[in-house]
Amino acid sequence: MHPSGPIAAFEGVSVQYGSVTALDDVTLEIERGEIIGIVGESGAGKSTMLNLLDAATHPTEGRVVIDGTDPQRLSGREIRLLRRRIGMIFQRFNLLGNRTARQNVALPLKLQRTQDPALVAELLDYVGLADRADHYPAQLSGGQQQRVAIARALVTRPGLLLADEPTSSLDTRATEDVLELLAATRRDFGATVVLVTHELDSVAAIADRAAVLEGGVLRSVFPVVRSAARGERDSYLAHAQRVLGA
């Protein structure tokens, strides 16, 4: 990716689906190397923003610039090349059920007609699943599946990692693991992370900035303040007591 300037920018972006305005004149720069949380209630336009960042859709009005280029000006082949530098993880993990963890992680390379078994093994080790490499998704917990999905997203060494509700199907402990891993991903791989979620706690845990969407309008963007409790890893009991006020 290019070394300077924002990694992505929304410039007066609106997206219209028939009579529904999914995004309304959104302007936002995403800085290289930051973790930014995009938060908002259901229907606020979060997924629409991610799809634009993945060059999967284009705005009705305005412009999205990804790593210095407007995908709308690229050919299909150029868009495919751009998308190789963008990793994505999903709420439901989206692993192939008939492939092992190792084969799932290797898949993006296979699609590019290359292979790198050492890198695949290294990434499975990085996400703490070296001993589960030959397990199928159904043999893994949700948190483990999401970690496989993160390894798969990292195998092409993306500069931009897009996370769409990555912890919404996970329990507290698995959520903490996945969030820690996303923070480590920024540190160890230099990736910019865009975390879309309705869970404010997740953003508070790892993001540098939060962008708040309401009804397709970007209401505010502000730095996230770390809470004192952050960084401590509760026992499940301590967590339950804290949340339930026992």
Ligand SMILES: Nc1ncnc2c1ncn2[C@@H]1O[C@H](COP(=O)(O)OP(=O)(O)OP(=O)(O)O)[C@@H](O)[C@H]1O
């Ligand atoms: N392909 C589409 N066709 C028609 N309307 C759509 C389409 N995609 C999204 N919308 C509408 O655009 C608005 C924003 O949707 P979006 O999925 O971006 O919200 P969201 O914040 O991600 O919501 P959720 O948290 O429920 O996923 C919603 O009103 C939605 O119904």
